Amino acid sequence: MRLFHHPLSANARRVVVTTKELGTNVEYVLVDLAKGEQKKPEYLKLNPNGRVPTLDDGGWILWESNAIMLYLADRTPKQTLLPSESRARADVTRWMFWTAHHWGPAVGVLNFERMIKKFRGLEQDAKEIERGEALVTDLARVLEQSLEGKEWLAQDRLTLADISVAAPLIALETAQLPVMRNGAHPNLRAWFQRVSDLPSWRAAAA
Numbered sequence: 001m002r003l004f005h006h007p008l009s010a011n012a013r014r015v016v017v018t019t020k021e022l023g024t025n026v027e028y029v030l031v032d033l034a035k036g037e038q039k040k041p042e043y044l045k046l047n048p049n050g051r052v053p054t055l056d057d058g059g060w061i062l063w064e065s066n067a068i069m070l071y072l073a074d075r076t077p078k079q080t081l082l083p084s085e086s087r088a089r090a091d092v093t094r095w096m097f098w099t100a101h102h103w104g105p106a107v108g109v110l111n112f113e114r115m116i117k118k119f120r121g122l123e124q125d126a127k128e129i130e131r132g133e134a135l136v137t138d139l140a141r142v143l144e145q146s147l148e149g150k151e152w153l154a155q156d157r158l159t160l161a162d163i164s165v166a167a168p169l170i171a172l173e174t175a176q177l178p179v180m181r182n183g184a185h186p187n188l189r190a191w192f193q194r195v196s197d198l199p200s201w202r203a204a205a206a
Contacts, residue, residue, distance in 0.1 A: 002027045004054040011065040012053040014167035018069045020200035022076045066096045081160045091154045095161035106135035107168040110175040140179040147187035166195040
C-alpha cells in the first residue's frame with residue numbers, strides 16, 4: 001500500500017495521521033507540489049484531479065482524503081477511530097462532511113490569499129480576505145460551541161472527526177486564521193492542543 005502525499009497539504013495531513021493512529025503498513029510517497037509533480041501525466045493517471053493525497057492499495061486507487069480515512073479504518077480490526085454503531089458513526093462522519101464542504105474551503109480562502117499568493121508573487125484580494133475572515137470566524141464559533149464541556153468532537157475519545165477537522169488548522173499561522181486570537185475560543189484552543197500533542201500528529205508534521 002502506498003500513500004502519495006505532501007506534508008504541507010492539510011488533506012494529506014489528515015490521512016497520514018490516520019495511518020499512524022491505525023498502525024497501517026504503508027509506504028509514504030512524496031509528491032513535490034512546488035515542482036508541480038501533482039500535474040505530471042504519470043501522477044494524473046492515479047489522480048486526475050492533480051491533488052494529494054492518493055492511496056494505491058495493490059493497484060486499486062482511491063483519492064479524496066476523507067474517503068481514504070474511512071476506507072483505512074474499515075480495513076483495520078479493533079480500531080476505535082470510527083464507531084460501528086450507526087448513530088455514533090454518523091456523528092463522526094457528520095464532522096468529516098462539515099470539514100469537506102464548509103471548514104476546509106473557508107480556511108482555503110485565506111490560505112490562498114495569504115500564503116499561496118505570497119509564494120507566487122500575486123496581489124492579495126482584500127474582498128476575498130474579508131470574505132474568508134467572516135467564514136472562518138462563523139465556523140470557528142460552531143466548533144467552540146460544539147466543544148463545550150468536551151475533550152473530543154464526536155465521542156469520548158479521538159476519532160476521525162477530530163483528525164479531519166484539525167487538519168486545516170496547520171495553516172493557522174501562515175494563513176493568519178482569525179481563531180484563538182487574544183484568548184478567544186478557549187475550547188477550540190485546548191482541543192487543538194490535544195490533537196497537536198498526539199505522537200501521530202507530530203510524526204506527520206515532521
